[in-house]
Amino acid sequence: MTQKVIVVGAGPVGCLAALYAAVRGFEVEVYELRTDLRDPNTPLNFGKSINLALSERGIHSLHKTGLSDLADAVLAETFPMHGRMIHVRKNGEYVRQAQSYDAHGRSLLAMDRTGLNKTLLDHLDAMPNVKLFFSHKLVGADFRKKTAWFEHRTKSAHEQGDEFELTFDLMIGADGAHSAVRYHLMKFVPMSFQQEYIDKLWCQFHVPPALDGDFRIPPNYLHIWPQDESMFIALPNLDKSFTATLFLTRQGFEELDASGKVVEYFDEKYPGVVPDLITEDDLRKQYTTNEHLPLISIKCTPYHYGDSGVILGDAAHAMVPFYGQGMNAGLEDVRVLFDFIDKHPNDRSQALSEYTKERTPDAQTINDLALGNYREMASDVKKPLYLLRKWVEEQLYVYVPSAGWATQYSRVTFSNMRYSEVQAAAQKQAKILNGVVGFGLVSLLSTAFWLARFGGAQQAKRGILRSICVVAQNLQKLTQG
Amino acid sequence: MTQKVIVVGAGPVGCLAALYAAVRGFEVEVYELRTDLRDPNTPLNFGKSINLALSERGIHSLHKTGLSDLADAVLAETFPMHGRMIHVRKNGEYVRQAQSYDAHGRSLLAMDRTGLNKTLLDHLDAMPNVKLFFSHKLVGADFRKKTAWFEHRTKSAHEQGDEFELTFDLMIGADGAHSAVRYHLMKFVPMSFQQEYIDKLWCQFHVPPALDGDFRIPPNYLHIWPQDESMFIALPNLDKSFTATLFLTRQGFEELDASGKVVEYFDEKYPGVVPDLITEDDLRKQYTTNEHLPLISIKCTPYHYGDSGVILGDAAHAMVPFYGQGMNAGLEDVRVLFDFIDKHPNDRSQALSEYTKERTPDAQTINDLALGNYREMASDVKKPLYLLRKWVEEQLYVYVPSAGWATQYSRVTFSNMRYSEVQAAAQKQAKILNGVVGFGLVSLLSTAFWLARFGGAQQAKRGILRSICVVAQNLQKLTQG
Numbered sequence: 001m002t003q004k005v006i007v008v009g010a011g012p013v014g015c016l017a018a019l020y021a022a023v024r025g026f027e028v029e030v031y032e033l034r035t036d037l038r039d040p041n042t043p044l045n046f047g048k049s050i051n052l053a054l055s056e057r058g059i060h061s062l063h064k065t066g067l068s069d070l071a072d073a074v075l076a077e078t079f080p081m082h083g084r085m086i087h088v089r090k091n092g093e094y095v096r097q098a099q100s101y102d103a104h105g106r107s108l109l110a111m112d113r114t115g116l117n118k119t120l121l122d123h124l125d126a127m128p129n130v131k132l133f134f135s136h137k138l139v140g141a142d143f144r145k146k147t148a149w150f151e152h153r154t155k156s157a158h159e160q161g162d163e164f165e166l167t168f169d170l171m172i173g174a175d176g177a178h179s180a181v182r183y184h185l186m187k188f189v190p191m192s193f194q195q196e197y198i199d200k201l202w203c204q205f206h207v208p209p210a211l212d213g214d215f216r217i218p219p220n221y222l223h224i225w226p227q228d229e230s231m232f233i234a235l236p237n238l239d240k241s242f243t244a245t246l247f248l249t250r251q252g253f254e255e256l257d258a259s260g261k262v263v264e265y266f267d268e269k270y271p272g273v274v275p276d277l278i279t280e281d282d283l284r285k286q287y288t289t290n291e292h293l294p295l296i297s298i299k300c301t302p303y304h305y306g307d308s309g310v311i312l313g314d315a316a317h318a319m320v321p322f323y324g325q326g327m328n329a330g331l332e333d334v335r336v337l338f339d340f341i342d343k344h345p346n347d348r349s350q351a352l353s354e355y356t357k358e359r360t361p362d363a364q365t366i367n368d369l370a371l372g373n374y375r376e377m378a379s380d381v382k383k384p385l386y387l388l389r390k391w392v393e394e395q396l397y398v399y400v401p402s403a404g405w406a407t408q409y410s411r412v413t414f415s416n417m418r419y420s421e422v423q424a425a426a427q428k429q430a431k432i433l434n435g436v437v438g439f440g441l442v443s444l445l446s447t448a449f450w451l452a453r454f455g456g457a458q459q460a461k462r463g464i465l466r467s468i469c470v471v472a473q474n475l476q477k478l479t480q481g
Numbered sequence: 482m483t484q485k486v487i488v489v490g491a492g493p494v495g496c497l498a499a500l501y502a503a504v505r506g507f508e509v510e511v512y513e514l515r516t517d518l519r520d521p522n523t524p525l526n527f528g529k530s531i532n533l534a535l536s537e538r539g540i541h542s543l544h545k546t547g548l549s550d551l552a553d554a555v556l557a558e559t560f561p562m563h564g565r566m567i568h569v570r571k572n573g574e575y576v577r578q579a580q581s582y583d584a585h586g587r588s589l590l591a592m593d594r595t596g597l598n599k600t601l602l603d604h605l606d607a608m609p610n611v612k613l614f615f616s617h618k619l620v621g622a623d624f625r626k627k628t629a630w631f632e633h634r635t636k637s638a639h640e641q642g643d644e645f646e647l648t649f650d651l652m653i654g655a656d657g658a659h660s661a662v663r664y665h666l667m668k669f670v671p672m673s674f675q676q677e678y679i680d681k682l683w684c685q686f687h688v689p690p691a692l693d694g695d696f697r698i699p700p701n702y703l704h705i706w707p708q709d710e711s712m713f714i715a716l717p718n719l720d721k722s723f724t725a726t727l728f729l730t731r732q733g734f735e736e737l738d739a740s741g742k743v744v745e746y747f748d749e750k751y752p753g754v755v756p757d758l759i760t761e762d763d764l765r766k767q768y769t770t771n772e773h774l775p776l777i778s779i780k781c782t783p784y785h786y787g788d789s790g791v792i793l794g795d796a797a798h799a800m801v802p803f804y805g806q807g808m809n810a811g812l813e814d815v816r817v818l819f820d821f822i823d824k825h826p827n828d829r830s831q832a833l834s835e836y837t838k839e840r841t842p843d844a845q846t847i848n849d850l851a852l853g854n855y856r857e858m859a860s861d862v863k864k865p866l867y868l869l870r871k872w873v874e875e876q877l878y879v880y881v882p883s884a885g886w887a888t889q890y891s892r893v894t895f896s897n898m899r900y901s902e903v904q905a906a907a908q909k910q911a912k913i914l915n916g917v918v919g920f921g922l923v924s925l926l927s928t929a930f931w932l933a934r935f936g937g938a939q940q941a942k943r944g945i946l947r948s949i950c951v952v953a954q955n956l957q958k959l960t961q962g
Contacts, residue, residue, distance in 0.1 A: 139620075178667075178668070183664065186659075187659070190678035190775045190777070191676070191678070192676065192677050192678060193674070193675070193676045194674070194675045194676075195672070195673065195674045195675075196673050197671035197672070197673065294671045296671070
């Protein structure tokens with residue numbers, strides 16, 4: 001008999017999981033608390049989504065669905081970002097500085113979460129073995145009896161809707177950071193669980209296209225105004241607008257609320273924003289109207305119970321947005337889960353157990369990296385040593401390919417290597433690189449000293465070349481060792 | 482107008498909170514998911530409660546209710562335990578060894594959780610401004626609108642009961658480790674939250690009175706069979722039975738399940754249990770029938786939202802049972818909460834905020850101490866150095882009262898000092914004591930050497946006395962420094 005898979009949550013991760021299940025011939029039912037976001041009566045923006053950066057893991061997971069047009073349909077609505085553009089004041093002057101993401105020229109893809117979600121929902125509609133149910137709330141689940149209770153909410157949030165019972169073979173929880181599936185799963189499996197709100201809130205802003213219809217700043221970048229304790233960023237949209245986000249401490253927001261001096265604050269901290277991107281009035285209005293939302297970081301394990309329940313995406317590992325990996329990791333969860341289900345077609349208990357075992361360290365790694373990356377985005381990107389190190393890494397990457405060198409960022413963003421392995425490789429490389437940068441600095445300083453002392457462009461060039469050769473030789477020795 | 486306090490959970494902590502609120506003239510409603518445990522149709526034992534040890538913090542909190550007979554009614558149904566009795570094999574011989582809890586002779590009070598709960602419920606029944614509602618499930622709460630939704634469960638667990646809405650001024654969540662109040666509170670306040678299942682399960686056993694109607698082993702002790710990785714304990718009951726608990730790793734239970742050799746296992750590890758306390762058949766039956774339950778440890782903060790919601794007891798800080806403080810800390814929560822409510826009669830927001838601020842470090846401290854105390858109960862109690870240290874501490878406590886010396890255990894158990902301050906004081910004392918024990922050991926060893934070398938009881942005594950004097954002098958210097 002065909003097995004029945006219930007997916008709770010019809011966001012990008014839930015939809016992709018339903019597609020993977022449908023392609024494998026399961027009888028699939030998707031239950032979503034909210035209304036259908038393709039319905040014109042649904043508010044366009046739930047106000048809860050940072051603009052997304054799609055990268056390799058997400059794209060790969062879309063491809064692996066096996067539906068030939070899915071990835072193309074999604075990619076058609078993305079906008080490439082080749083690098084970061086840093087906006088700072090240097091000696092009182094407003095300076096913009098571009099930094100590429102990848103020595104091989106690969107890009108992040110800016111994307112609207114709603115657009116991705118619609119494309120996935122449309123593909124689900126086209127599958128004969130998938131049924132979608134909106135406005136349905138999971139109110140109970142018994143993973144031993146494989147029975148769930150849903151409420152169909154036809155009325156207001158707290159009026160009682162019709163409750164009904166159904167059975168399932170597998171329930172997939174992709175219902176976000178405040179997952180109801182996880183809440184019920186916890187009653188059946190002893191779960192270690194940790195959630196932390198970081199001391200940053202975020203507020204979203206819309207930057208409209210310029211009067212001539214074009215982008216207001218160079219479009220192929222993720223724009224950053226790094227201010228250490230705070231940060232303003234902007235990602236391009238297809239319609240030539242930008243979606244911008246202010247990250248600031250709770251106290252910072254409270255002080256700004258109290259003083260009301262939002263424009264003055266932006267003038268001081270984020271050069272080039274007012275009035276070039278947003279008018280004073282619009283900034284004030286958006287700051288007041290748009291919610292100031294918290295950022296949650298969640299770790300838990302295990303992700304499953306027996307052969308009947310599993311959680312994916314934010315439900316399993318909500319992370320802060322600073323590595324741009326939250327949704328990519330969630331889509332990758334789907335691929336990894338179904339790899340194990342394919343590997344053990346007759347033992348789903350084993351499949352889910354291996355999924356938890358493999359995915360726990362990976363999810364916890366990217367969770368930690370995301371927390372750590374705030375510092376890189378809001379502080380390090382301004383620092384000369386960071387830029388030097390980045391430059392050295394890129395040279396090594398391009399000119400010493402035999403060393404298999406790659407930055408942590410490029411492995412996270414442009415590969416499908418397990419997150420935990422990325423971190424291990426990065427830690428090994430960091431040791432080497434610290435040596436190399438240190439050695440390179442000494443060599444360059446010696447060269448500079450020599451140049452100043454004895455002059456002569458010829459000798460200087462020879463000295464620099466010698467330094468680079470020595471660095472390359474050492475690197476090859478070290479990486480092979 | 483009289484303010485309305487809703488208490489969710491009618492366990493000991495919830496009942497005490499309701500009494501505190503009632504005494505202060507609030508209009509109180511208590512909602513409990515289960516049926517009334519005084520109802521003869523309610524199963525007597527929910528199978529989820531380790532026998533309790535009531536100590537100073539709990540007793541003090543009962544007294545502070547202001548109801549003159551409450552504490553007496555509770556104390557009348559307790560049984561004193563003056564110390565631990567350790568059961569071990571030494572050189573193949575079964576040995577019992579008594580260790581007093583307190584150099585001043587104070588005791589822990591063994592108590593049945595159900596009995597305490599009944600006494601508290603009876604006192605609530607006697608208050609005109611308290612209404613009790615059983616079989617009511619909290620299904621939603623809006624702490625901004627101060628509105629809650631309950632379901633009256635008249636039918637089986639998952640059939641839909643009647644749902645109704647009510648308003649409140651303050652909701653107190655005392656609904657245990659899997660608190661629904663906390664779950665809803667989390668939607669209104671960014672809460673750091675952490676739960677961990679430790680690698681020990683527990684299984685309860687009933688040890689009946691002897692055939693002559695008396696206790697089977699000395700009654701005034703908490704009996705421990707310490708086996709490092711596992712532990713068996715027994716607490717006396719008023720009816721001359723004991724309630725015993727086996728703590729063992731998940732793997733240990735699984736291996737025992739697989740081998741079926743429960744009696745052999747007890748024979749090897751826990752001398753004197755079979756057949757003196759439990760017959761072979763009874764042990765096998767109870768091991769199979771009684772659940773093997775996990776142990777959860779929960780930390781979170783904050784405990785409140787605005788002026789409308791607060792969580793207490795296990796809902797705020799479920800802890801492992803190894804310090805015997807779980808319920809005592811919960812009852813103390815009630816006292817501390819109402820101290821702050823009394824301090825700020827017209828600003829409950831401030832009261833709840835101060836409650837969170839004071840109670841968070843205290844609860845987290847006792848939570849950690851409870852985790853750490855497994856080692857003391859299951860291993861350290863057998864070790865000579867532990868016993869020596871305990872002896873030295875007790876001597877200092879009794880003979881050098883000017884130093885204000887007290888063990889961490891006695892401060893946790895027999896005082897109302899804040900847990901966080903107990904820990905700070907203990908850490909300071911540990912430094913001193915390590916020095917003292919070290920110095921004492923050296924002195925004693927020198928004396929022993931001297932004695933062996935030159936003989937003479939007179940000199941030996943003089944040497945020992947000299948050591949003790951030096952220790953006492955050093956101690957006074959150190960504690961004053």
